[in-house]
Amino acid sequence: MRYRARLGDAAGRSVLDYQFNFAPVFRNFDQLLAGALVTIELSFGAMILGTIVAIACAIGKTAGPKPVRWLIDAYIELIRNTPFLVQIFFIFFALPALGIRLSPNVAALTALTVNVGAYATEIIRAGIESINRGQVEAGVALGLKRWQIFRNIIIKPALRTIYPALTSQFIYLMLTSSVVSVISATDLAAAGNNIQSQTFAAFEVYLVITAMYLVLALGFSALFSAVQRYAFNYPLAR
Amino acid sequence: MIRPFGINEFWFIVMAVQWTLALSAVAFAGGALGGLAVALARVSPAAPLRYAALGFIRLFQGTPLLMQLFLVFFGLNIFGSGVNPWVAAAIALTLHASAFLGEIWRGCIEAVPKGQSEAAWALGLRYYDRMKSIVLPQAAKIAVAPTVGFLVQLIKGTSLASIIGFVELTRAGQIINNATFDPFTVFGLVAALYFILCWPLSILARRMEARFAVATRR
Numbered sequence: 001m002r003y004r005a006r007l008g009d010a011a012g013r014s015v016l017d018y019q020f021n022f023a024p025v026f027r028n029f030d031q032l033l034a035g036a037l038v039t040i041e042l043s044f045g046a047m048i049l050g051t052i053v054a055i056a057c058a059i060g061k062t063a064g065p066k067p068v069r070w071l072i073d074a075y076i077e078l079i080r081n082t083p084f085l086v087q088i089f090f091i092f093f094a095l096p097a098l099g100i101r102l103s104p105n106v107a108a109l110t111a112l113t114v115n116v117g118a119y120a121t122e123i124i125r126a127g128i129e130s131i132n133r134g135q136v137e138a139g140v141a142l143g144l145k146r147w148q149i150f151r152n153i154i155i156k157p158a159l160r161t162i163y164p165a166l167t168s169q170f171i172y173l174m175l176t177s178s179v180v181s182v183i184s185a186t187d188l189a190a191a192g193n194n195i196q197s198q199t200f201a202a203f204e205v206y207l208v209i210t211a212m213y214l215v216l217a218l219g220f221s222a223l224f225s226a227v228q229r230y231a232f233n234y235p236l237a238r
Numbered sequence: 239m240i241r242p243f244g245i246n247e248f249w250f251i252v253m254a255v256q257w258t259l260a261l262s263a264v265a266f267a268g269g270a271l272g273g274l275a276v277a278l279a280r281v282s283p284a285a286p287l288r289y290a291a292l293g294f295i296r297l298f299q300g301t302p303l304l305m306q307l308f309l310v311f312f313g314l315n316i317f318g319s320g321v322n323p324w325v326a327a328a329i330a331l332t333l334h335a336s337a338f339l340g341e342i343w344r345g346c347i348e349a350v351p352k353g354q355s356e357a358a359w360a361l362g363l364r365y366y367d368r369m370k371s372i373v374l375p376q377a378a379k380i381a382v383a384p385t386v387g388f389l390v391q392l393i394k395g396t397s398l399a400s401i402i403g404f405v406e407l408t409r410a411g412q413i414i415n416n417a418t419f420d421p422f423t424v425f426g427l428v429a430a431l432y433f434i435l436c437w438p439l440s441i442l443a444r445r446m447e448a449r450f451a452v453a454t455r456r
Binding site: 082086181206 | 297300301302303304305306308309312313315316317390394395397398400401408411412415421422425426428429432433436437440
């Protein structure tokens, strides 16, 4: 490990002498946009797949037999108590030893899905448990089929209750996805790494990229509240 | 040359836990001070302070921790001739923790009934005494469980310091993996060590939350 601990100035230059150079960043802006697109794709892919995993696990955890419940608990605890970086290293470097070889972007999507699935399971389970038993019994009494009860009486109101928690988890997922750049996936952070290694304008590159992540986070947030207004515009049950 | 994964490699990784713990401790201590300041600013009567704290929180909650680490690392490089990854990681994680703890603790302060600080004000207590003796002790009780929960997130977050070259648990794992090329064992061990650090804290946070929920049930 090489480091010089001096925060001060070595050559007697003024500290404000640094020339910011944003030109190489904006010259390669198309690469950043392509990276941002991959980040968006990875995030939405993991959101959709992760929600499917989470709904399945939440059902398994509330209604499944004991061994299934135990397995799902182990999955959730394992994912929630280890860093995402280690999870993606495991998926990208260790799984090939078992004969599962994934390309960087597929490994990234897998890791993000597995990760968000664990967090979302707990959120969705809380939503399902918030549904009053009487509602389900009323559905049975009205002669609704099992699938109709599940869809209309359990999942839809549960999703409405947990929507804010779930969507902030999704925004956090999008920010976490920057970590996939370490396995040479082609997301926004990785595009930054490329430009940085060619131009050495590291601070400028990461400043612009951080701003782009902030814009993405605000955009996701705006999109989620628009969806909320559209999807949950019916009155609350009393 | 590839060498087998032996007892030396095992201990190299296990001993790296101390650096993960040290970085977590520094970031948590710094984040606690910063978080208190941010939380107090966030509930301050002065509007500019409130907005500044809100902006700080939004900025750090709306950008990836990895980018925060990079910006501090390369930002410090601009001002000096080279920077210790220790310093960069500690500063970035402290700022990160300040924003998150600030937002958590703001909620806790606001959860203390308004009548408490109004009564203290009516009794002639000034801002400092009102906060120190009335509001913060009550908020602290509410804050313990979510704070422990955030500590887990912070310990996991320190793994990203490996990317800027700070040798902690994850980086130690990478170093050994490059030498032994036994990723299954190496990253399995690294994950197990993080789990041993974080799981008890997660359980503790959950228990305290449950106990608190019982204590405040009406």
